[in-house]
Amino acid sequence: xxxxxxxxxxxxxxxxxxxxxxxxxxxxxxxxxxxxxxxxxxxxxxxxxxxxxxxxxxxxxxxxxxx
Numbered sequence: 001x002x003x004x005x006x007x008x009x010x011x012x013x014x015x016x017x018x019x020x021x022x023x024x025x026x027x028x029x030x031x032x033x034x035x036x037x038x039x040x041x042x043x044x045x046x047x048x049x050x051x052x053x054x055x056x057x058x059x060x061x062x063x064x065x066x067x
Contacts, residue, residue, distance in 0.1 A: 008015070024030050049056050 024033070
């Protein structure tokens with residue numbers, strides 16, 4: 001029994017992480033998390049393009065010329 005208690009004490013963080021991961025998978029919450037991440041990335045890219053229009057145009061022209 002003492003070995004089991006030591007196991008729980010040593011790997012408590014990992015066990016909590018596994019429990020949270022299982023909960024996320026069972027509730028399909030990962031779809032929401034992925035959607036939020038995609039929205040944030042697109043917002044960042046859109047803001048970058050808006051702020052650096054000239055540089056983005058030049059980079060796209062060079063890329064298209066290579067292809």
